[in-house]
Amino acid sequence: MTHTAQFSTTTLTQRFPELETIPEKDVFFVCVSGMGVAITPGDPPRLFSAINPAAAGCRVENIQYLGHYGETPCYAAEIGSGSPLLTGMKYSGVRELFVQLPADELAIAAFAVRIIDFARTTQYCGRCGAKTRRLRTERAAFCTDCNLITYPRISPAIIVLIQKGDQILLARSPRFPAGMHSIIAGFVEPGETMEEAVHREVQEEVGITVKNLQYVASEPWPFPSSLMCGFVAEHAKGEIIIDNIEIISAGWFDRDHLPVLPPSRMSISRALIDAWVQREQQIFR
DSSP, rough: OOOOOOOOOEEEEEEESSOOOOSSSSSSSEEETTEEEEEEEESSSSBBBSTTTTTTTTOOEEEEEEEETEEEEEEEHHHHTTTTSSTOOOEEESEEEETTHHHHHHHHHHHHHHHHHHHHTSSSOTTTTBBEOSSSSSSOEEEETTOEEEEOOOEEEEEEEHHHHHHHHEOOOSSSOTTTTTTTEEETTTTOOOOHHHHOOOOOOOOEEEEEEEEEEEEEEETTTEEEEEEEEEEEOOOOOOOOOSEEEEEEOOTTSSBOOOOOOOOOOHHHHHHHHTTTTTTOO
């Protein structure tokens, strides 16, 4: 498949233990607020700032090490609500930066939001409620009272394109914009393999069974913390019976009569559909 995962932080290298202090120069910062990042508008816009926002008068609630971008240490800085930003910067959602930012910077923007969220939601121990501290030797929160170590959560999920002759199954979620359809997806449950999750989700949501399941590719999906594992499969038996909860309509579509598809080409769902439309032989034999 020609799709390249948009949110893979391959250009960041993790160097632990972290530096004891943040350098005063030759350093990059990504400013985060809520689930958005700050950019300097332009063509293209700039994600990184070489200025420590805390030193520039911004109210910084916490700073987290992200990794090294080349030889430059990179940090995410959470800016407090209502605090002014660095001069010339403005906030943007990560999704809105697709195509505007290079793929590696888009991945770092998403990663910064995820790591700040991790720091925000693990300030206290989930077992005993005591205050945690950050480990410098790995990315984790440590409780000094009960010794629980908490790592960033990753939620595995599956997504599958199902073929039936020259058609594919496309379905509509009640959360989608009007008219939009996509392929079947869902989270893996405790104790399941990826393959079992595919069969269960397909059966639950559209009432059919599939065969010839084939893994294709994966993509970190930071909305908020999924790892999407993409598959293709063939219809085995059964007629479509929607669950009317996760799916409100579904049907078989050929290449000449496709409904409205996910507009963003950054997603693995759209990549699987596009690969089928283009008859990429390494996947659709």
